[in-house]
Amino acid sequence: MNNAIEVSQLRKEFKSYSSRTGLKGAFRDLLTRNYKIVPAVNDINFTVKQGEMVAYIGENGAGKSTTIKMLTGILEPTSGKLRVNGMNPHREREKFTRTIGVVFGQRSQLWWDIAVQESFRLLKKVYKVSDEQYNEHMGHVIKTLDIGPLLDKPVRKLSLGQRMRCELAAALIHNPPLLFLDEPTIGLDVLVKLKIREFLKEINEKYNTTILLTTHDLGDIEALCNRVVMLDEGKIVYDGELDALKNNWAEEKEIHFQFMNHVNLSELNSLPLQFSTDWEYDEKNQTYIANIKGEDENISQLISAVVSHFKIKDVKIHETSIEEIVRNIYEKGMN
Amino acid sequence: MFYVTMFFQYMSQYMKTRLEYRADLVVEMISDLLNQTVNLVFILVVFGHTQFLSGWSRDEIIFIYGFFLIPFALFSSFFNIWDFNERYIVKGEMDRILTRPIHSLFQVILERMELESLFGVVTGLVIVMYAGTSLNLSINWYDPFLFILFAIGGALAYAAIFIAIASIGFWSDAKTSIMPMMYNIGNYGRYPVDIYNKVIRFLLTWVLPFAFVGVYPAAYFLGKKEWYAFSFATPLIGIIFFMLAILIWNKGVRKYRGAGN
Ligand SMILES: Nc1ncnc2c1ncn2[C@@H]1O[C@H](COP(=O)(O)OP(=O)(O)O)[C@@H](O)[C@H]1O
Numbered sequence A: 001m002n003n004a005i006e007v008s009q010l011r012k013e014f015k016s017y018s019s020r021t022g023l024k025g026a027f028r029d030l031l032t033r034n035y036k037i038v039p040a041v042n043d044i045n046f047t048v049k050q051g052e053m054v055a056y057i058g059e060n061g062a063g064k065s066t067t068i069k070m071l072t073g074i075l076e077p078t079s080g081k082l083r084v085n086g087m088n089p090h091r092e093r094e095k096f097t098r099t100i101g102v103v104f105g106q107r108s109q110l111w112w113d114i115a116v117q118e119s120f121r122l123l124k125k126v127y128k129v130s131d132e133q134y135n136e137h138m139g140h141v142i143k144t145l146d147i148g149p150l151l152d153k154p155v156r157k158l159s160l161g162q163r164m165r166c167e168l169a170a171a172l173i174h175n176p177p178l179l180f181l182d183e184p185t186i187g188l189d190v191l192v193k194l195k196i197r198e199f200l201k202e203i204n205e206k207y208n209t210t211i212l213l214t215t216h217d218l219g220d221i222e223a224l225c226n227r228v229v230m231l232d233e234g235k236i237v238y239d240g241e242l243d244a245l246k247n248n249w250a251e252e253k254e255i256h257f258q259f260m261n262h263v264n265l266s267e268l269n270s271l272p273l274q275f276s277t278d279w280e281y282d283e284k285n286q287t288y289i290a291n292i293k294g295e296d297e298n299i300s301q302l303i304s305a306v307v308s309h310f311k312i313k314d315v316k317i318h319e320t321s322i323e324e325i326v327r328n329i330y331e332k333g334m335n
Numbered sequence B: 001m002f003y004v005t006m007f008f009q010y011m012s013q014y015m016k017t018r019l020e021y022r023a024d025l026v027v028e029m030i031s032d033l034l035n036q037t038v039n040l041v042f043i044l045v046v047f048g049h050t051q052f053l054s055g056w057s058r059d060e061i062i063f064i065y066g067f068f069l070i071p072f073a074l075f076s077s078f079f080n081i082w083d084f085n086e087r088y089i090v091k092g093e094m095d096r097i098l099t100r101p102i103h104s105l106f107q108v109i110l111e112r113m114e115l116e117s118l119f120g121v122v123t124g125l126v127i128v129m130y131a132g133t134s135l136n137l138s139i140n141w142y143d144p145f146l147f148i149l150f151a152i153g154g155a156l157a158y159a160a161i162f163i164a165i166a167s168i169g170f171w172s173d174a175k176t177s178i179m180p181m182m183y184n185i186g187n188y189g190r191y192p193v194d195i196y197n198k199v200i201r202f203l204l205t206w207v208l209p210f211a212f213v214g215v216y217p218a219a220y221f222l223g224k225k226e227w228y229a230f231s232f233a234t235p236l237i238g239i240i241f242f243m244l245a246i247l248i249w250n251k252g253v254r255k256y257r258g259a260g261n
């Protein structure tokens, strides 16, 4: 089996109810409610090969979670064809769910009131994992994610970062060949994010696990995924390499400087550099902003040039967010 | 077999959690017992004046009540999913259930079971034995087996009604007050149905078969021959309604929309 996911003309519609105004409207609502049919996922097509790591991105409400819920067998599609791990997720749900792992950042997959290791023990039985398999595989997972000390605590007492690491471990108890992650890093601090990224990369290398993840963090994608599928209002607007996406639509990088002493814009503009730099002054924050294009190399060249000429108080590199890329695609059009 | 294993796995987890909160457990049992006593006193007061109600004696009514408690306890222990809509549909817990390789209804039952309600079986047996003794009922060797069969049939009928009603949540997320209403209607099943008018009797037999939880099966042990057909139909009715309820549930799962944001 080469393709982990095959999707064609996949569609999901929701009824969205609206209420009429006034007393008369309220009475009419009792009898028949007004509704519009909204396509949350609008006839999309894509294929994911075994072992690929794909980022599924888009603004809030684009239809990412709805797609994932169809791919995992939670929702039945309105129309279209869907094969995941060679099965129809909703029709063959009980057999199918043995072959996938799922993590929703917004909602716990673990039992709230019982200790993490009790959850693991129960899930081990649910997925019919043998003791040897469990000890070999989970021992490593628990160590890498550093959740050993959390195992005897109930889930409700964990912090978000702790919980997410446990959720990830729980999704991998049966070592599934395909993993769905819906905003797994939302609200997490940088160290936990790094740990999770590293772990996912390792799992992918070790077991050739296919991973489809949604995120709002460009850092997650840069660390993990070569391929990006971008969704907007239920339609796929981009499917390709991350680099191509960034080169075409990520605006120039912004680097923010604050200096110890007063500095003139003209001094900054006359710094000896091999590439063009646009300088602006942000009066409110007393910050000088350099806009540069091109290679990441340029960033370090710029910073070292600035540092060797002026005393600086603070430097910040401003990453283009996914939202900004989406906005740029809108403004400049897809070509 | 896998389902039996999983049942015991969840049960042992349940016991572990429950035993940590022993005080709650005792309070719950006492309140159950109190509830049952109130119901019994009600019957005694009503029958303090009249010894007979449409041809049923006081002890017979008490026997029916005692019998009713047994399938009701089985139902409460395993199918008490009155908060299904709120918990699993509105809050989206069903998402989690649907990503696991066990039938969704079975998972919900495993998660929501309340084994302490099984205590009602003991209360029921005590009442049945008391009433049976004062009625001088004769017991055949096969009666205990029929008793178990009828109790399970009744519990299935009761469960079927609640599963079907919980399934409504898959189609409509509007809050309904059907659940509490059902608990009230359920109580009608523990009195002889011939004290009601024809329409209600028909409803309690063929639409919401609560009569099969109390009067009908109990009538057999009381030797009421005119009701035997209904008595022996109890397991069948239980299984048929239960299967219908599962069909409705399975259809409902396909309509599940997930919690919107
Ligand atoms: N259960 C639901 N009922 C009605 N509308 C829904 C439901 N779930 C999602 N939607 C709608 O579908 C669209 C896509 O939602 P979603 O897939 O959650 O987006 P994303 O995950 O990309 O933020 C949104 O407009 C949302 O309001």
Ligand SMILES: [Mg+2]
Pocket: A064, A065, A066, A182
């Ligand atoms: Mg989402």
